[in-house]
Amino acid sequence: MKFADLGLSDELLRAIDESGYSEPTAIQAGAIPSVLMMRDMIGIAQTGTGKTASFVLPMIDILAHGRARALMPRSLILEPTRELAAQVAENFEKYGKYHKLSMALLIGGVQMGDQIKALEKGVDVLIATPGRLMDLFERGKILLTGCNLLVIDEADRMLDMGFIPDIENICTKLPANRQTLLFSATMPPPIKKLADKFLSNPKTIEVARPASRNENIEQFVVKTSERGKRDTLRGLIEAEDLSTAIVFCNRKTTVRELAKSLQRSGYRAGEIHGDMDQSSRIAELDRFKAGTINILVASDVAARGLDVKGVSHVFNFDAPWHPDDYVHRIGRTGRAGAQGRAFTLVTPSDDEAIDNIQKLTGYNIPVHGTATADAAPAKDEPREEREPRRESRPARGGRGRAKPADPDAKRADDKRNEAPRKKDAGRKPPPAARQDDDGSDDGWNGPMPGFLSVGFGS
Structure with a gap:
C-alpha cells in the first residue's frame, strides 16, 4: 500500500514524498482513512511504529478547510x-x-506571553501539555468551545504522570459532538475507562499486542554488581558497534553523575532530565540529533515518543521500576524497521523488576555473555583490600594514654596485656572471611558488625 491509496491530498502527498516516505506503517494505514471519515478512534501500537504521523497527516487535510478565530483553537x-x-x-x-x-x-518552561499572542491571532492546531493548557484556561486566555477535534497522545504516559483528572476536566470543556482520537502503546484499565466515557463508538486499531516484543530489537540482560555498573557499561560501549545510544537511569542525580563520569572517560556524552529548564533540554536534544554528542544519558522524560533517527543502542543503567517503562525505553531504538540492541544492567536486587518485565512482554530476555558481565565487578577488588586498614582504626584508640617511648618495650607490654582482650577480638571475623561475605552483599563497603558472625539454630 502507498500513501496515495489512503485518500490524502496532493499537497500532502508531495510533502510526504519529499520527506522520504512512500509506504505507510501498519498503524498509519489503519488510522488515516478512519480519521478522514471523522470517526472517533483508539489506536494501540508499539512505540516507534509511526503513531504521530497517523493523526498529523489526516488532521492537516481536515483543517485545510476552515478558518481560525481568536482564542478559539x-x-x-x-x-x-x-x-x-x-x-x-x-x-x-x-x-x-x-x-x-x-x-x-x-x-511549560517557556514564556507565557508569546503563547498568548499566538492564541489571540487564532490557531488551527493547538499542541499543549495539560498543565499549561489548564493554567491559561483558568486565566481566561483560551476558549475551547470551537475545538472540534481532540487528540490524546501517549495516554498511558498521561496516566503515569497523573494527568487523567486534568484530561477529564478538559474534555468537559469541549463540544460534545467533537471527533476524539486516543493513541497509546498500552491500554491499562483506567485508559479504557477514559475511552468509554469520552469517545463515541470508536474504531479500535491494534497493530500489535500491547507491550509485545519488537522483533527488530535484540534484548539482553547483563548481570553485574551495584559498584561495577559503570565499568560494565563502559565495557559494553567499547564492545558494541555503537553509533548513537541512549542510557536510561531511574534518578535524576544518577543521570548527572553518570554523564560526568562518561565525559571524564573521554566519551561524547550529554544529559537530559526533568530538573533542566526547557531551553537546556531542547539544546541537548539538538546536540544529540546533530551528532555533536553520541551518548545521551536520560531519565524517563526521554523514554516516550521521542524519535531520534539512527539510535543503535539503548542501555538501561537501572532496571526500570515500572515494566511499561521498559517497553518505551527500548523503543527509542529499532524504529521504522531499523535494527537495534537493548541492554539492561541487572543486580541481584533487580530480579523482581526483570520478572515483571518478562511477564508483561511475554519474552524471556536472554543473559548477555558472562565475560563482559563478570569483568566489571573484578575492578572492585582494590576496595576490598583496604578494608583491613579500616578495621584496624579502633586499635589507635586511647588518645588519653601516653605512648611508650621505646617501641620494643611497647611490643613486650602489648604481649603481656593482650591476652585478656583476645576474647573480644575473637568476635570479629578475620578480613579473609569478611571478603567472602561481601561477595553476596554488593552495596556494603564497611566493616562487618560482630553480631552477624553469631549463628542461629546451628
Whole structure:
C-alpha cells in the first residue's frame, strides 16, 4: 500500500514524498482513512511504529478547510511532555508546508506571553501539555468551545504522570459532538475507562499486542554488581558497534553523575532530565540529533515518543521500576524497521523488576555473555583490600594514654596485656572471611558488625 491509496491530498502527498516516505506503517494505514471519515478512534501500537504521523497527516487535510478565530483553537493535541509536544509541532511543520495552517505550542518552561499572542491571532492546531493548557484556561486566555477535534497522545504516559483528572476536566470543556482520537502503546484499565466515557463508538486499531516484543530489537540482560555498573557499561560501549545510544537511569542525580563520569572517560556524552529548564533540554536534544554528542544519558522524560533517527543502542543503567517503562525505553531504538540492541544492567536486587518485565512482554530476555558481565565487578577488588586498614582504626584508640617511648618495650607490654582482650577480638571475623561475605552483599563497603558472625539454630 502507498500513501496515495489512503485518500490524502496532493499537497500532502508531495510533502510526504519529499520527506522520504512512500509506504505507510501498519498503524498509519489503519488510522488515516478512519480519521478522514471523522470517526472517533483508539489506536494501540508499539512505540516507534509511526503513531504521530497517523493523526498529523489526516488532521492537516481536515483543517485545510476552515478558518481560525481568536482564542478559539480549531483542534487540540494533548501531549504528556514538552519534548513530545515539540516533536508533534515539527511534524506539522514538515508535512504541512504546502498548507497555510497556523499552530501554537503551549508548554511549560517557556514564556507565557508569546503563547498568548499566538492564541489571540487564532490557531488551527493547538499542541499543549495539560498543565499549561489548564493554567491559561483558568486565566481566561483560551476558549475551547470551537475545538472540534481532540487528540490524546501517549495516554498511558498521561496516566503515569497523573494527568487523567486534568484530561477529564478538559474534555468537559469541549463540544460534545467533537471527533476524539486516543493513541497509546498500552491500554491499562483506567485508559479504557477514559475511552468509554469520552469517545463515541470508536474504531479500535491494534497493530500489535500491547507491550509485545519488537522483533527488530535484540534484548539482553547483563548481570553485574551495584559498584561495577559503570565499568560494565563502559565495557559494553567499547564492545558494541555503537553509533548513537541512549542510557536510561531511574534518578535524576544518577543521570548527572553518570554523564560526568562518561565525559571524564573521554566519551561524547550529554544529559537530559526533568530538573533542566526547557531551553537546556531542547539544546541537548539538538546536540544529540546533530551528532555533536553520541551518548545521551536520560531519565524517563526521554523514554516516550521521542524519535531520534539512527539510535543503535539503548542501555538501561537501572532496571526500570515500572515494566511499561521498559517497553518505551527500548523503543527509542529499532524504529521504522531499523535494527537495534537493548541492554539492561541487572543486580541481584533487580530480579523482581526483570520478572515483571518478562511477564508483561511475554519474552524471556536472554543473559548477555558472562565475560563482559563478570569483568566489571573484578575492578572492585582494590576496595576490598583496604578494608583491613579500616578495621584496624579502633586499635589507635586511647588518645588519653601516653605512648611508650621505646617501641620494643611497647611490643613486650602489648604481649603481656593482650591476652585478656583476645576474647573480644575473637568476635570479629578475620578480613579473609569478611571478603567472602561481601561477595553476596554488593552495596556494603564497611566493616562487618560482630553480631552477624553469631549463628542461629546451628
